[in-house]
Amino acid sequence: MFKQFDLSPAILKNVDGLGYTEPTPVQYATIPPAMTGGDLIVTAETGSGKTAAFLLPMLQKLMSAPAKGIRGLVLCPTREIALQVQDQARLLGAGTGLRSLAIYGGVGITPQLDSLRRGLDLVVATPGRLLDHQGRGSLNLGNLEFLILDEADRMLDMGFLPDLKRILALLPVKRQTMLFSATMPLEVTSLAERFMLQPRRVIVGRPATPPEAIAQRIYPVAYERKTDMLLHLLQNTETDGVLVFTRTKHRADRLAKQLSRTRINAACLHGDRSQSQREAALNGFRRGAIKVLVATDIAARGLDIRAVTHVINYDLPNTPDDYIHRIGRTARAGGPGNAWSMITFEDTFLLRGIEKALGHRLSQEILPGFELAVGSVIVDEKQMAQRAEFVRRQSRIGRPMHARLGHAAR
DSSP: OGGGGOOOHHHHHHHHHTTOOSOOHHHHHHHHHHHHTOOEEEEEOTTSOHHHHHHHHHHHHHHTSOOOSOOEEEEOSSHHHHHHHHHHHHHHTTTTTOOEEEEOSSSOSHHHHHHHHHOOSEEEEOHHHHHHHHHHTOOOOTTOOEEEETTHHHHHHTTOHHHHHHHHHHSOSSSEEEEEESOOOHHHHHHHHHHOSSOEEEEESOTTOOOTTEEEEEEEOOGGGHHHHHHHHHHTSOOSOEEEEOSSHHHHHHHHHHHHHTTOOEEEEOTTSOHHHHHHHHHHHHHTSOSEEEEOGGGSSSOOOTTOOEEEESSOOSSHHHHHHHHTTSSGGGOOEEEEEEEOGGGHHHHHHHHHHHTSOOOBOOOTTOGGGGGGSOOOHHHHHHHHHHHHHHHHHTOOHHHHTTOOOO
8 A cells, every 4th residue: 555655644635545555566666765855767668557666756856845946857758748747746735735837849838837937846848858848048057956867778779868968957966866768778777877876776577578468469461451451450359449650750750541441440650740730630639539549659658548458569669678668558557458569571570680680480360361471470480680691781782672672661
C-alpha cells in the first residue's frame, strides 16, 4: 500500500482516486530512497510506473518546505511526454497547493510567460524551450532542489547533450537528482557521472526487455504488399487500439491517408505535425475515436496509452532497443498485448539483431494469400551469409536495393 511511504493525506487521496492500489516494483524500489534525498539512477522496463515513482516523493518533499520559487524540474525529450508528466503531476498534486506547468515548444510562449510570472513550484520542460525562457530571463532556477531526467537515453539519442550541459550549469550544485531510463547505455552512465553525487543504482526487472505479457509475432511479406497485409490484419482482428510504426514521417502520412480511405479511423503522429494536430491525434486515440494511430518513433517512448491492444511494426526499427520501446506501448500496467512485425527480405539482418537482444527467435506466421513472401525471412545461416554478400555487392554498385529488386521506392 502507498501509506507505507509516509505520503500526505492529500496525495494519498489522489493516489486512491487514480485507482492505484499496490505500488509497482519500480515504485517499491525507488520511493523510499528518493524520500531520503540521495541521487538515484533508475533503470526499469517501459510501462513499469516510473512517472509516479519520481513524482510522488518529489511532490511530498515540495509540500514539506515553504515556497520559494521553482524548486522542482523534470526534463523530458518530447512535448507529448512533458504534457503527460505534467498531467500526472496535476492529478497527484491536487489539493496540495503546489503549482506546476509544462513548458515546451511548438506553441505560443505568452501563456507560459504569464504562468511563470505568477509563480510555480514545479516545471516539466523540454530542454530547448526551457533554454528559451532562460534566455529571456523569465525563469530563475537558482532555488532548484529537485532535478529529474525522464527518458534520459532518449534525450541523448535526440542530441540534447549540449542543451543538458547548459541547463546543468544553471542549477545549484546542492540538489537531489534522479535519472530514469528504460535502457542504460554507456553514454547515459557517462553523463550521470558528470552531474550526480554518488548515485544509487536501482535496477528493476531486466532492462531493455519487453514485458512477458506481450505476444510477439512476425509476418513475412513482400515489400510491395505491406499495405495489403496491414489492411488484412486490421480487418480480420478484434482490436481496441492499434499503434502502427513506420520509419519515416512521409510514410506515416501516406499510410494514415490510405487507411482512412478504407473507412478505418486513422491518424498520424510525427515531429512535423503541429502541436494541436499531435494533441488531437493522441486524445482521439485515447478516447477510442481513432482506431489506428500511425506514428514514427516519437510515440515509442514515455507515452502512456493504455488502450493499445496491438503494436504493428510496418517498418522494423533500426535498433533492438527501439523495437523494445515500440512494443512496450502495449501490455501496459501488466495487461496483455500483441506485437506484430511485417518482415521483408531486407529486414532479415535487423530481425536477427532483435532476436539476439531478446535471446530467442520470434515465431513466424504465413498469412493465406501472402504465401509468395515465404522466402522473405531467412532461417538458414548459410543463406544469411550468401545474402549478406549480395547486399555488400549492391552497396558497392551504389544502386538502391529496392530499385534492383524491382520494389517500389521507399
